[in-house]
Amino acid sequence: MAKPNVLIIGAGGVAQVAAHKVAQRADDFGEIHMANRTRAKADAIVQSIRDKGHAVAERIATHTLDGMDSAAVAALIRQTGARIVINVGSPFINMTVLQGCIDTGAAYIDTAIHEDPAKICEAAPWYANYEWKRREDCENSGVTAILGAGFDPGVVNAYARLAEDEYFDKIDEIDIVDINAGNHGRYFATNFDPEINFREFTGKVITWQGGKWQENAMFEVGREWDLPVVGKRTAYLSGHDEIHSLAARYPQADVRFWMGFGDHYINVFTVLKNLGLLSEHPVKTAEGLEVVPLKVVKAVLPDPASLAAGYTGKTCIGDLVKGSRDGKQGEVFIYNVADHEEAFAEVGSQGISYTAGVPPVAAAVLIARGDWDVKRMVNVEDLPARPFLELLGEMGLPTRIIDENGDRPL
Amino acid sequence: MAKPNVLIIGAGGVAQVAAHKVAQRADDFGEIHMANRTRAKADAIVQSIRDKGHAVAERIATHTLDGMDSAAVAALIRQTGARIVINVGSPFINMTVLQGCIDTGAAYIDTAIHEDPAKICEAAPWYANYEWKRREDCENSGVTAILGAGFDPGVVNAYARLAEDEYFDKIDEIDIVDINAGNHGRYFATNFDPEINFREFTGKVITWQGGKWQENAMFEVGREWDLPVVGKRTAYLSGHDEIHSLAARYPQADVRFWMGFGDHYINVFTVLKNLGLLSEHPVKTAEGLEVVPLKVVKAVLPDPASLAAGYTGKTCIGDLVKGSRDGKQGEVFIYNVADHEEAFAEVGSQGISYTAGVPPVAAAVLIARGDWDVKRMVNVEDLPARPFLELLGEMGLPTRIIDENGDRPL
Numbered sequence A, B: 001m002a003k004p005n006v007l008i009i010g011a012g013g014v015a016q017v018a019a020h021k022v023a024q025r026a027d028d029f030g031e032i033h034m035a036n037r038t039r040a041k042a043d044a045i046v047q048s049i050r051d052k053g054h055a056v057a058e059r060i061a062t063h064t065l066d067g068m069d070s071a072a073v074a075a076l077i078r079q080t081g082a083r084i085v086i087n088v089g090s091p092f093i094n095m096t097v098l099q100g101c102i103d104t105g106a107a108y109i110d111t112a113i114h115e116d117p118a119k120i121c122e123a124a125p126w127y128a129n130y131e132w133k134r135r136e137d138c139e140n141s142g143v144t145a146i147l148g149a150g151f152d153p154g155v156v157n158a159y160a161r162l163a164e165d166e167y168f169d170k171i172d173e174i175d176i177v178d179i180n181a182g183n184h185g186r187y188f189a190t191n192f193d194p195e196i197n198f199r200e201f202t203g204k205v206i207t208w209q210g211g212k213w214q215e216n217a218m219f220e221v222g223r224e225w226d227l228p229v230v231g232k233r234t235a236y237l238s239g240h241d242e243i244h245s246l247a248a249r250y251p252q253a254d255v256r257f258w259m260g261f262g263d264h265y266i267n268v269f270t271v272l273k274n275l276g277l278l279s280e281h282p283v284k285t286a287e288g289l290e291v292v293p294l295k296v297v298k299a300v301l302p303d304p305a306s307l308a309a310g311y312t313g314k315t316c317i318g319d320l321v322k323g324s325r326d327g328k329q330g331e332v333f334i335y336n337v338a339d340h341e342e343a344f345a346e347v348g349s350q351g352i353s354y355t356a357g358v359p360p361v362a363a364a365v366l367i368a369r370g371d372w373d374v375k376r377m378v379n380v381e382d383l384p385a386r387p388f389l390e391l392l393g394e395m396g397l398p399t400r401i402i403d404e405n406g407d408r409p410l
Helices: A013-024 A039-051 A055-059 A070-080 A091-104 A131-141 A155-166 A194-202 A243-249 A263-275 A293-300 A340-347 A351-369 A385-395 B013-024 B039-051 B055-059 B070-080 B091-104 B131-141 B155-166 B194-202 B243-249 B263-275 B293-300 B340-347 B351-369 B385-395
Strands: A005-009 A032-036 A060-064 A082-087 A107-110 A145-147 A170-180 A205-209 A212-216 A222-227 A231-237 A254-260 A314-325 A328-339 A377-379 A400-403 A406-409 B005-009 B032-036 B060-064 B082-087 B107-109 B145-147 B170-180 B205-209 B212-216 B222-227 B231-237 B254-260 B314-325 B328-339 B377-379 B400-403 B406-409
Touching: A005 A013, A005 A070, A013 A032, A013 A039, A013 A340, A013 A351, A032 A039, A032 A070, A039 A055, A039 A060, A055 A060, A060 A070, A070 A082, A070 A091, A082 A091, A082 A351, A091 A107, A091 A131, A107 A351, A131 A145, A131 A377, A155 A170, A155 A243, A155 A314, A155 A328, A155 A385, A170 A222, A170 A231, A194 A263, A194 A293, A205 A243, A222 A254, A243 A254, A263 B263, A293 B293, A314 A351, A328 A340, A328 A351, A340 A351, A351 A385, B005 B013, B005 B070, B013 B032, B013 B039, B013 B340, B013 B351, B032 B039, B032 B070, B039 B055, B039 B060, B055 B060, B060 B070, B070 B082, B070 B091, B082 B091, B082 B351, B091 B107, B091 B131, B107 B351, B131 B145, B131 B377, B155 B170, B155 B243, B155 B314, B155 B328, B155 B385, B170 B222, B170 B231, B194 B263, B194 B293, B205 B243, B222 B254, B243 B254, B314 B351, B328 B340, B328 B351, B340 B351, B351 B385
Parallel strands: A005 A032, A005 A082, A032 A060, A082 A107, A107 A145, A145 A377, A170 A254, B005 B032, B005 B082, B032 B060, B082 B107, B107 B145, B145 B377, B170 B254
Antiparallel strands: A170 A314, A205 A212, A205 A254, A222 A231, A231 A254, A314 A328, A328 A400, A400 A406, B170 B314, B205 B212, B205 B254, B222 B231, B231 B254, B314 B328, B328 B400, B400 B406
16 A cells, blocks of 8 residues: 655644654655645745755645635645645644545544634533534544644543553543643743643633533642652643543543643733733724734744753653552553653754654554554544554653552553 | 913823813913813813813813824914913823924923833933923023923922922932822732833833932832831832933932832733833734734723722822031931822822822913913922922822921921
8 A cells, every 4th residue: 555645734843843753754654745824934844854864855845725724725635645634733723624634535633622713711522612523524534533642632641541451440530740840941931832822721720520520710729749750840720632532531530631830930821811911802002903912922922933942851741540440449650751952952842842743643653554544533542552652652752651560661 | 461271281190180180270270271182081081070060161172182293282272372281191292292382482391201102211311312402492482391290200309409498508319209009909000101101110220329320220229118108118219200300400419219119010010021011112923913012011901090999098209308508417308198099089080190190280370370480491390399389288289398307297
């Protein structure tokens, strides 16, 4: 069987990592294409691949694409003959890119839930508002759609599935903990698009506990964690995509997400939020100009891609899963540690982009191999975890496990 | 002699106070006119005067005026027959309004130094960059121009002059302290136009010490003061208009300005400044919209006028003057305490607007009476202080004095 052509959509920090990883794994794919609203940004990524000495860079074609236009997406898929689309653009384009895949039969991979720019924090489960409404279309068209295949969501969903497959016959609690102990040296910056980053924390915090959706305010619930490598860190109960699919597979379990924040981040966030500067609703200046405050905040903050050079320190992201097997209670912590400087040396990106950008390429490789080419819409926990986690180990995101037998590689 | 017609330019919080005070002192003036870019705001002020039961409200005429257009200012002065112009609009319009007065022979009063919207913190002394360049024009045309006749600058300049007239033959130190111990109950707000307020603190701090201009960073130098009524408060060395004229009259003295700030104000200010959100230079959003961050911050903050209802507490602003008479060292603290609730009850404004809006009307009364109709450009300390301070006492801003003989009214 011919190796499938692949189309990467987007040209931000995560797309840069994904493109480098596709280039590294070029043998698994046919032609490689990249498309973005601003084509020059895709060209810059190709140049960075060339700079790392990958001859395959000469074979990567770039295209201009408005990802909000599903007909344009379908046309580009047909033009490029892409059989796998890695959508690592803004989450605002998910549904139009997915539609383009459904219309052409290409496989679809993304790393975050679709968002409507005008809405924050819709009814749970979030996947049901958009992606899951296309489940039947995917089934009918035999389209493989793997949702949320970044790190969180993505790898952390596979960690939960690994606990199900290899540790417990009943899962009681899934606590996903995301700590970035890195230092970018700026007064303040977000690690990915500020608009998307802040949107995660301006709404209410939705978690799945006690068999139902629970609501809290951001920074209302904090807990100190003591994790490998990064040590003691305070993380706060936060809303996050993966809760909205894991709750469907593990309805009997409490599913929570904890994001690490320093006091400085919380202070800046709190000031901006209380002043109304994180609002997505336009305000009018005294001069009559209509402007969305959040977009101005984004404009004054450092470009997340600019943080990569000189970013030091490590991230630790993992799942603390509690459950029982044959009635015996137990717990396991399944995790990855990534290093900002190593990520930069390898692909020119910081560690947050690295952890998010490698997994969708691993998913693409598994589709190309046929292992994950399931011809329907799934979340990552719906598929066997081992092949994915083992491939991620080869690709730079090794899994480690702490249980009663100690701390060791998968 | 016929009583002079008066024209108030501006319709913000300070203009509201000035208009109420002119209405209260209607017997000192002929016709009363108000002009503003948005005439409806002037009409609203007239309505508030009517609501306080002043029959004179029916005689106040309002006009639309672009204060940046000196020909339009001159035309309106001619049309209204105004002999006194009280400029309580934005400091961006000072020079054009002043020109209109010079062209028509009307007396000019303002409450702050001219500012160019594109520049922050120009070379000291600031008055020399704009207003003082028109000194000769005023002299030649016999135009009375009283600069900086608000509270600070304004009344605090008169306090220094009072110390010169009645306490010392040599002045060594003038420390002006401005404490607002009021509470507006909002998360954060500025007491006057946020754009103007923040511009005071985003540049370097310029003071006159040791016979020369000194520079510090904002919040670099703090000192705890223990003042009447408001008690112990920390105030920070700040740049302020009055230093730039007092240094000319008292070159041998150290002239400093101290503004009281709470930790919360400093934190919000620091976050906004460090992020670049207080910049007057446009940034471009990802969507290509050019926007000045400071104008967006202004748009999301409460309208200072909206703070007036429910504002509680008091302000204390005064001069600690050290000097000697006949070789004997001494010091005097000359000050005023104003009350936010009393200001609101009287004129519908908060205390900060009240302290700034009453003095230019007192100056106008003194011009109308002839006492201050000096036919040249002056700063407040160039004129005898007693008539001004005694009139201010009648008009709601009593002066008190603390010296070796205790704390007592002027």
